[in-house]
Amino acid sequence: MKIVIAHNRYSSAQPSGENTIVDYEIGALAEAGVEVVPFQRSSDEIAALPPHRKAALAVSPIHAAGTQRDLAALFERERPDLLHLHNPYPLLSPSVVKTAQRMGVKVVQTIHNYRHDCMNGLYFRDGHDCRDCHGKRWNAPGVLHGCYRGSRPQSAIMAVTLGAHQGTWRGVDRFVALTDAMAAYLRSIGIEEERIRVKPNAVADPGIVPLGEGFLFGARLVPEKGVELLLEAWRQVDLPGTALRIAGDGPLRPLVEAAAARGEVEYLGQLDAEGMQAALAAASAMVVPSIWQDILPTTGIEALASGRAIVATRMGGAPFIAGAGTEAPAGVAVEPTAEALARGLETVAKDPSYAANARARYESVFAPEVTLRRLIEIYEELLAAPHPV
Numbered sequence: 001m002k003i004v005i006a007h008n009r010y011s012s013a014q015p016s017g018e019n020t021i022v023d024y025e026i027g028a029l030a031e032a033g034v035e036v037v038p039f040q041r042s043s044d045e046i047a048a049l050p051p052h053r054k055a056a057l058a059v060s061p062i063h064a065a066g067t068q069r070d071l072a073a074l075f076e077r078e079r080p081d082l083l084h085l086h087n088p089y090p091l092l093s094p095s096v097v098k099t100a101q102r103m104g105v106k107v108v109q110t111i112h113n114y115r116h117d118c119m120n121g122l123y124f125r126d127g128h129d130c131r132d133c134h135g136k137r138w139n140a141p142g143v144l145h146g147c148y149r150g151s152r153p154q155s156a157i158m159a160v161t162l163g164a165h166q167g168t169w170r171g172v173d174r175f176v177a178l179t180d181a182m183a184a185y186l187r188s189i190g191i192e193e194e195r196i197r198v199k200p201n202a203v204a205d206p207g208i209v210p211l212g213e214g215f216l217f218g219a220r221l222v223p224e225k226g227v228e229l230l231l232e233a234w235r236q237v238d239l240p241g242t243a244l245r246i247a248g249d250g251p252l253r254p255l256v257e258a259a260a261a262r263g264e265v266e267y268l269g270q271l272d273a274e275g276m277q278a279a280l281a282a283a284s285a286m287v288v289p290s291i292w293q294d295i296l297p298t299t300g301i302e303a304l305a306s307g308r309a310i311v312a313t314r315m316g317g318a319p320f321i322a323g324a325g326t327e328a329p330a331g332v333a334v335e336p337t338a339e340a341l342a343r344g345l346e347t348v349a350k351d352p353s354y355a356a357n358a359r360a361r362y363e364s365v366f367a368p369e370v371t372l373r374r375l376i377e378i379y380e381e382l383l384a385a386p387h388p389v
Contacts, residue, residue, distance in 0.1 A: 001034050001035065001081055001082075001376075001379060001380075001383070002034075002035040002036075002037065002078060002079070002080045002081050002082075003029065003034055003035070003036055003037070003080060003081065003082050003083075003084055003379065004037045004038075004039050004071075004074065004075070004078065004080045004082070004083045004084070004105075005022065005025070005026055005029075005036055005037070005038050005039065005040075005084045005086070006039045006040070006071070006083060006084070006085045006086065006088070006092055006096055007019075007022045007038075007039075007040050007085075007086040007087055007092075008040070008041050008042070008043065008086075008087045008088060008089055008090065008091050008092045009022075009040055009041065009042040009043065009044070009087075010043055010087070011042075011043045011044055012042075012044055017297065017298030017299070018086065018087060018112045020203070020273075020298055021086075021112075021201045021202075021203075021298065022040075022086050024201075024202065024203060024204060024368075025372075025375070026038060028202075028368055028372050029372070029375075029376075032372060032376065034376070034379075037074065037078050037080060039070075039071060039074055041067065041091035041092055042091075043090070043091070045091070061088075061089050061090045061093055061094075061157060061158060061161040062093060062095075062157070062160060062161045062164060062165075063093050063095045064091060064092060064093035064095060067091060067092055067093060067095075067096070068093075068095055068096070068098075068099045071096055071099050071100075072099055072102075072103060075099075075100070075103045075105055076103075080105060081105075081106070081379075081383055082105065082106050082107070082108060082379060082382065082383065083096065083097075083100040083105050083106070083107045083108070084107075084108045084109070084110070085097065085107060085108070085109040085110075085172075086109070086110050086112065087112065089115065089161075093161075094161070094165040094168045094169070095165075095168070097109075097168050097169070097171045097172055098168060098171060100171070101171040106173045106382055106383070107171060107172045107173050107174075108172070108173065108174045108175075108176060108378065108379070108382065109169075109172045109174075109175055109176065110175075110176040110178070111175055111176065111177055111178070111182055111185075111186065111295075112178070112295060113295060114185065114293075115162075116162070116169065116186075116189055117133060117134055117135065117136070117139070117162065117189050118130075118133055118134070118139075118142070118147075119133070119139055119142040119147050119148040119155060119158040119159060119162060120142070120147045120148055122224060122292050122293075123292065123293055124224045124291075124292035124293075125145055125147060126145075127223055127291075129292065129293070134188070134189075135188075135189070137163050137166060138159055138160075138163045139155075139158070139159040139162055139163070140159070142155055142158070142159055143155045143156050143159050169191070172195065173195065173382055173385075174195055174196075174197055174378055174381075174382050175191055175195055175196050175197070176197055176198075176199050176375075176378065177196055177197070177198050177199075178198075178199070178200050178201055178295055178296040178317065179198065179200065179295070179296060179317045179320050180198060181293075181316070181317065181320075182198075182295060182296075182317075183196050183198050197378045199371055199374040199375055199378065200296060200301075200320075200365060200366055200371060201296055201298065201301060201366070201371065202301070202366050202367060202368045202370070202371035202372070203298065203301050203302050203305055203366070204305075204368065205305060205367065205368060206277065206302075206305055206306055208307065208359070209280075209281050209306040209307060210281075211284050211307065211308075211355060212280075212281055212282040212283045212284050213242070213243065213282070213283070213284055214242050214243030214244060214245060214282075214283050214284060214285075215242070215243070215244045215245070215283060215284070215285050215286070215287050215311070215345065215349075216244075216245050216246075216247065216279055216280060216282075216283035216285070216286050216287065216303075216308075217230055217244070217245070217246045217247065217248070217286075217287045217288075217289070218246075218247040218248060218271070218276055218279065218280070218286070218299050219248050219288075219297070219299060220248055220249070220250045221246075221248045221249055221250030221251065221252040221253050221255075221256060222250045222251060222252060223252065223291070224290065224291060224292040224294070225248075225289070225290055225291075225294075226288075226289030226290045226291045226313065226336070227246065227248075227252050227255070227256060227289070228252065228255065229289050229291060229313075229336060229337075229338060229341060230244075230246075230287055230289045230341065231255065231256070231259050231264070231265070232338040233289070233338040233339070233341035233342040233345065234259075234264060234265065234342070234345075235264065235338075236338060236339060236342035237342045237345050237346060238346060239345065239346060239349050242349055243265075243266060244264075244265045244266070244287075245265065245266045245267075245268055245279060245282070245283065246260075246265050246266070246267050246268065247268040247269065247270070247271045247275075247276060247279055248270060248271075249269065249270040276299075276302075277302075277306075280302060280303060280306050280308060281306065283308060284308060284309065284349075284355060285303070285308050285309040285310065285311060285331070285348050285349070285354070285355065286299060286300060286302075286303035286308050286309070286310055286311070287310075287311045287312075287345070288300050288310060288311070288312040288313070288318040288321075289311075289312070289313050289336070289341055290312075290313055290315045290316055290318060290336075291313065291315060291336050292315060292316065293315055293316040294315060294316035294317060294318060295316055295317050296316070296317035296320070296321065297316070297317065297318055297321065300312065300317075300318055300321040300322070301321060301362070301366045303358065304321065304330055304358045304359070304361055304362035304366060305359075305362045305366070306358075307355060307358045307359040307362075308355060308358055309322075309330055309331045309348050309354035309355040309357075309358055310322040310330055310331030310332075310348075310354075310358070311331055311332055311334075311341070311344045311345050311348050312324075312331060312332070312333045312334070312344075313333065313334060313335070313336040313341065314333045314334065314335060314336065315336055318333065319333035321366075323357070323361050323365075326361075328357040328360065328361070329354060329357060330354055330355075330357045330358040330360075330361045331348060331354050331358070332344045332347055332348055332354070
């Protein structure tokens with residue numbers, strides 16, 4: 001089996017769980033004997049382009065003609081069985097689906113965000129959940145609010161892209177939804193049930209890591225990740241001597257630095273993968289206080305793999321990671337309020353059973369052998385199916 005994995009890598013200045021997952025899947029598939037041909041572009045490339053090339057990039061989300069030529073040449077040379085697409089924006093374009101279709105290559109796409117009908121991919125605007133563009137052919141509200149990169153002109157281009165490519169997604173043979181909630185999202189935008197398969201992400205197994213102390217937050221310091229909510233909740237917590245460490249960078253960094261200066265938290269700055277693993281090893285639990293419908297936060301899965309409990313808001317996929325509502329939960333999921341989050345932090349700090357359950361949940365749901373087997377099953381099922389007439 002030969003698979004082309006296509007992904008537009010997010011900027012290295014903005015650490016991405018999606019990049020991490022794509023890298024993991026490439027390595028895991030190769031180890032399992034699947035021949036993998038990466039077809040990747042990186043948003044880091046944009047800064048080095050000459051001005052005339054940068055100007056041309058404005059419309060690359062719509063088609064990216066050069067990328068389509070490169071992909072067609074790759075198909076001719078490698079003769080793959082499948083194209084597995086992750087993020088197409090901005091340098092690949094959804095047109096890679098049409099290129100594959102034209103050349104008789106079946107297509108799988110993993111859905112990591114809501115960008116099939118929300119131009120910022122978050123369903124989140126101005127500090128709150130937003131569905132103004134849901135179900136619309138042309139995302140006029142998103143243009144009005146400058147939802148794509150804070151720019152109305154760029155948002156207009158993305159609105160055209162999303163509208164023009166609504167039909168393109170009919171060329172995807174299988175959509176991989178990371179949770180049942182994401183499968184429901186796909187159905188809500190018109191994707192038929194028979195084209196949807198559910199498979200969560202995985203992270204590499206770090207082995208047994210002795211339990212540390214205190215809580216860790218590790219994410220971009222942006223409003224939707226909930227760091228403001230966490231800081232407010234932490235002021236209400238009654239856990240003398242317990243540490244809260246915050247890792248990450250972003251526009252809300254000054255708030256975190258101010259809290260650190262007051263001695264409320266410890267700010268670790270932006271950490272690389274090794275530094276993040278060390279910070280996780282020093283903690284006993286991970287906090288995922290998102291205030292948007294975060295699909296499946298990678299840091300939460302990494303926490304389970306290391307045997308750390310989860311304190312999450314009831315938003316997106318974090319409650320699923322924590323196993324909230326199961327017989328052996330690895331954490332708690334609370335309403336996205338400061339008071340509820342404070343009580344959740346206290347609950348997990350005082351009950352060691354959550355951390356005790358974490359590793360078992362990872363092994364049963366998110367371990368590489370579990371998710372890789374599921375992914376290969378999806379590939380094999382699709383390859384055995386006849387091409388649609």
